[in-house]
Structure formats: structure tokens, C-alpha cells
Amino acid sequence: MVSIPFNRAALVGNEKPYMEAALLSGRIMGNGEYTRRCEILLSRLTRTKHALLTTSCTSALEMAALLLDLAPGDEVIVPSFAFVSTANAFVVHGATPVFADIRPDTLNLDEKGVEAHITKRTRAIVALHYGGVACEMGVLSEIAQRHGLLLIEDNAHGLSGAYHGHALGSFGHLAALSFHETKNYTCGEGGALLINEEAFRARAEILREKGTNRQAFFRGEVDKYSWVDLGSSYVVSDILAAMLLAQLECFEQIFQKRRCLWERYRTGLASWAEARGVQMPVVPAHCQQAYHLFYLLMPSEALRDRFIEYMRDHGIHVVFHYLPLHLSQMGRRFGGQGGDCPVTESACGRLVRLPLYYGLKEEEQQHILQTVADFTW
Ligand SMILES: Cc1ncc(COP(=O)(O)O)c(C=O)c1O
Incomplete structure (x- = not known):
């Protein structure tokens, strides 16, 4: 009988040679040449200021949560029709999730119902573009701005999607991408944090590097690196970045x-x-x-x-x-x-x-x- 799986990861271009080159280079930790090239491509493709490759979309969402500097009781509005990480990444870092409903047509966060969930404790709205079809970002951006909230795009599905001609990921203060095996562009497990708010860039780099200023050290800006902030291990290996680069090039x-x-x-x-x-x-x-x-x-x-x-x-x-x-x-x-x-x-x-x-x-x-x-x- 025919057997058709739900998903199979694509092999479209230079995945094998790039991964082999990364391996043979002997430099396989993160933040290497392939990571750098992916990040340049991602920020170009999404027209975002900065892209930081991460171990997953979940990690990128967690970084967004850390950048929010949540205090106990702070609330984040998330669609209930979402992956666990869309809410959990914020809950892990202290947020109370407030579940909002979706539109019956696109199955995206119902922008008309969002304001009813805003309280004095609301800090952010998470917009998930289901299937890579945009949420009503015009309305959501206006609501976020009016209430002084951060807008975060969970764009796990939507790299290559756009809203009124502008790439998804370029609307929120922050956006997260996924390169999990099931996604359109993949390296098995991977993600990226897109940063549109310049003020977040320096801290995001530290959060990704276990709370250290190691990147500044590698750039020669400090003479040693040390523990300077919160953080975790969100840097992806350059072997995986090599695979991802091959896919992004296609x-x-x-x-x-x-x-x-x-x-x-x-x-x-x-x-x-x-x-x-x-x-x-x-x-x-x-x-x-x-x-x-x-x-x-x-x-x-x-x-x-x-x-x-x-x-x-x-x-x-x-x-x-x-x-x-x-x-x-x-x-x-x-x-x-x-x-x-x-x-x-x-x-x-x-x-x-x-x-x-x-x-x-x-x-x-x-x-x-x-x-x-x-x-x-
Ligand atoms: C909307 C959404 N956000 C986040 C994730 C988590 O992605 P990752 O596996 O890269 O952490 C998924 C996973 O499928 C997802 O569908």
C-alpha cells in the first residue's frame, strides 16, 4: 500500500556539503560563519533590524520573555489556539497567561476581542500567524501602542508570509521563527529571534550567551567575558546553521x-x-x-x-x-x-x-x- 507521511524534511541544495564543511573546519560551536550568514539572510528576508539564531522558536520566545523583564503577576495575552511554547515560554519566566480567542476564518488571534483582556498588569500581546497567514497586524499594532504594550510575533509558521506587503516578523517589537523539522525551512531543531527595537539588541545577545558578554569579548570590545545578566544556552551549533543556510539560499x-x-x-x-x-x-x-x-x-x-x-x-x-x-x-x-x-x-x-x-x-x-x-x- 502507498504510504505517505505527514511530513518529510526537505533536502534541496547544499545541506550536505555545507554541513561537511562546517564539520571539517573544526569550528562547530555556535556563532560561527554559517550562523552569521543565516542571520544576515534572515534579517534581509524579513526586513528586520537584527536576527539572532537560536536553538528553537521556544528559545526565541523565552528570550522575548526575558527581555520583557516580567514581574510576578504580569500578564501576557496569548491565543488559546496555539502551540504550548507560545504561552509556556512566558510562563516559565514569570508571566500569567491570559487566553484569548481566535477568528473563525483565519484561526488567528481575534483582534476585536483583545482589548477586553487588557488590564493594568498586561505587558505584551503575542500574535501567532497560523499557517503563515498574518494576524491583523495593523489593528494589533495600534492596540499595543495605545496601551503601551509590547507586540511579539510568534512567526513559527510564517517565514515568507507578509501583511500588506510587509514581511511577517517585521511588525512586532520582537518576533520568533522556528526551523523545526516540520517547518518550511529547517535544520531539524532551530529558531531565531528577530529584533525590531534597537534597545533590545545588546541585551538579547547576552541572554543568548548564558548571561555573559562573550560576544563582546569575541569582538575584542572587552578583555574578558563574565556573568553580566540573566540568560541561558540559546546558541545553535554551526553545523545546524550550515544546514539552515543551504535551505535559506533556496x-x-x-x-x-x-x-x-x-x-x-x-x-x-x-x-x-x-x-x-x-x-x-x-x-x-x-x-x-x-x-x-x-x-x-x-x-x-x-x-x-x-x-x-x-x-x-x-x-x-x-x-x-x-x-x-x-x-x-x-x-x-x-x-x-x-x-x-x-x-x-x-x-x-x-x-x-x-x-x-x-x-x-x-x-x-x-x-x-x-x-x-x-x-x-
Ligand atoms: C506556533 C508555534 N510556536 C512555537 C513552536 C515551537 O517551535 P520550536 O519547536 O522551534 O521550539 C511551534 C512548534 O511547532 C509552533 O507551532
């Missing part, structure tokens, strides 16, 4: 391939979905999406679960996504209850993602399309 090629696959799903499933009340991804005209996910919102959870089983029986691995954070064991500790975020609660139970990866062949995708079309109820 930025457009990967983007176009994913676009083609995504569009084929959309065209191929449009009438099937419409006839059955299945919702497909909604991409507002002013958003250039990153083609990170192709998902279906089935009419009910029972049907979604049956669909996942049916697809597995046909050798195709399709998967659900986030569980509502406010209803998780941890979320409930912060007061989360059923009914707090109704759109999230409904979407989480009905969403299923189809395989979408660089190496997916056209005939495999046709097989997926046919198998989906044969699913009836």
Missing part, C-alpha cells in the same frame, strides 16, 4: 514548491469541501501566506476523527493540531474553563492537516486528493 524554490502543492489542494478540494460544509483555509487578500499548512475544518469532531482513521487506513498520515491551551492541565491552573474561547474549542476538535512538504510528489498528492474525495458521510 528560499524562493521552497516557497514556490509549497505554493504549488497548496494551490493544488485548494483547487482539487474546493467543490468537495463546499458540498459537505468543510471549511478550507481562508487567506485575506492583503495577506501573502507562507503556504505552511493545508487544513480542513470538518463539520464535527466525530467526523474529523473518522477521517483521520480512514486516511490512515489508506496509508496517508493526516494529523490534528493544537488542543485549546486554556483547557489544558496547565491552562486550567490559570483559570481556564470550557466556554472561555468558543471558537478555539470548536476549531481544535474539527481541524485536520494534510501532508504538505517539499518532496511530496504530484502523483502522491493526486492519490491524497482522490482518497479525500472518496470519503463520504
Whole structure:
């Protein structure tokens, strides 16, 4: 039987030679030549002032949390429809998460509901661009500015996405990227912190280096390095940076391939979905999406679960996504209850993602399309 995984990491260009060169150079710790080249490319691609490569998106979000200098009781507004790290990175560093609901169309933070969550203790809003389709950044930026809050983009999905022509990651004071195996551009595990607020740059460099001024030492700015601030081990090995660089150099090629696959799903499933009340991804005209996910919102959870089983029986691995954070064991500790975020609660139970990866062949995708079309109820 055909077997189609949900994801396979892409190998598109110079991954092997670059990694081998990094290995043979004998200089494989972080902050080397490949890291530097990735960071230059990332800040160019996203039009952000500075990019710091990190061990993961989670690490980058944790650095953002540290840069917030949170005091006990400080609140951070996060969408409940999110990955654990979107909230946990802030909670680990002392924040109280305040869970907000999403829009029913894009499944992004509902900008209209955000202000109701702002209190005297609110410090930041985290905007997650689900699937690499932008949140309403114009509205969110205005709200953040009016209330003196920091805006942080969790852009784990959206490198290559844009909002009104401006790259995602360039709107927040800070933004986090992921290069985990499941992401469009990957090095297995990796991430980056994008910094748009100059005031954060120097401290971010120290936080990433275990709280030391080691980078300043390497640049010859101080004669020894020492413990100067909080921090942790957020520097990624140059071997992984070498792999990432090879993928970033194929930025457009990967983007176009994913676009083609995504569009084929959309065209191929449009009438099937419409006839059955299945919702497909909604991409507002002013958003250039990153083609990170192709998902279906089935009419009910029972049907979604049956669909996942049916697809597995046909050798195709399709998967659900986030569980509502406010209803998780941890979320409930912060007061989360059923009914707090109704759109999230409904979407989480009905969403299923189809395989979408660089190496997916056209005939495999046709097989997926046919198998989906044969699913009836
Ligand atoms: C929205 C979002 N943020 C953060 C993360 C964490 O990324 P990483 O595995 O790079 O820490 C993920 C992981 O998939 C994610 O989906």
C-alpha cells in the first residue's frame, strides 16, 4: 500500500556539503560563519533590524520573555489556539497567561476581542500567524501602542508570509521563527529571534550567551567575558546553521514548491469541501501566506476523527493540531474553563492537516486528493 507521511524534511541544495564543511573546519560551536550568514539572510528576508539564531522558536520566545523583564503577576495575552511554547515560554519566566480567542476564518488571534483582556498588569500581546497567514497586524499594532504594550510575533509558521506587503516578523517589537523539522525551512531543531527595537539588541545577545558578554569579548570590545545578566544556552551549533543556510539560499524554490502543492489542494478540494460544509483555509487578500499548512475544518469532531482513521487506513498520515491551551492541565491552573474561547474549542476538535512538504510528489498528492474525495458521510 502507498504510504505517505505527514511530513518529510526537505533536502534541496547544499545541506550536505555545507554541513561537511562546517564539520571539517573544526569550528562547530555556535556563532560561527554559517550562523552569521543565516542571520544576515534572515534579517534581509524579513526586513528586520537584527536576527539572532537560536536553538528553537521556544528559545526565541523565552528570550522575548526575558527581555520583557516580567514581574510576578504580569500578564501576557496569548491565543488559546496555539502551540504550548507560545504561552509556556512566558510562563516559565514569570508571566500569567491570559487566553484569548481566535477568528473563525483565519484561526488567528481575534483582534476585536483583545482589548477586553487588557488590564493594568498586561505587558505584551503575542500574535501567532497560523499557517503563515498574518494576524491583523495593523489593528494589533495600534492596540499595543495605545496601551503601551509590547507586540511579539510568534512567526513559527510564517517565514515568507507578509501583511500588506510587509514581511511577517517585521511588525512586532520582537518576533520568533522556528526551523523545526516540520517547518518550511529547517535544520531539524532551530529558531531565531528577530529584533525590531534597537534597545533590545545588546541585551538579547547576552541572554543568548548564558548571561555573559562573550560576544563582546569575541569582538575584542572587552578583555574578558563574565556573568553580566540573566540568560541561558540559546546558541545553535554551526553545523545546524550550515544546514539552515543551504535551505535559506533556496528560499524562493521552497516557497514556490509549497505554493504549488497548496494551490493544488485548494483547487482539487474546493467543490468537495463546499458540498459537505468543510471549511478550507481562508487567506485575506492583503495577506501573502507562507503556504505552511493545508487544513480542513470538518463539520464535527466525530467526523474529523473518522477521517483521520480512514486516511490512515489508506496509508496517508493526516494529523490534528493544537488542543485549546486554556483547557489544558496547565491552562486550567490559570483559570481556564470550557466556554472561555468558543471558537478555539470548536476549531481544535474539527481541524485536520494534510501532508504538505517539499518532496511530496504530484502523483502522491493526486492519490491524497482522490482518497479525500472518496470519503463520504
Ligand atoms: C506556533 C508555534 N510556536 C512555537 C513552536 C515551537 O517551535 P520550536 O519547536 O522551534 O521550539 C511551534 C512548534 O511547532 C509552533 O507551532
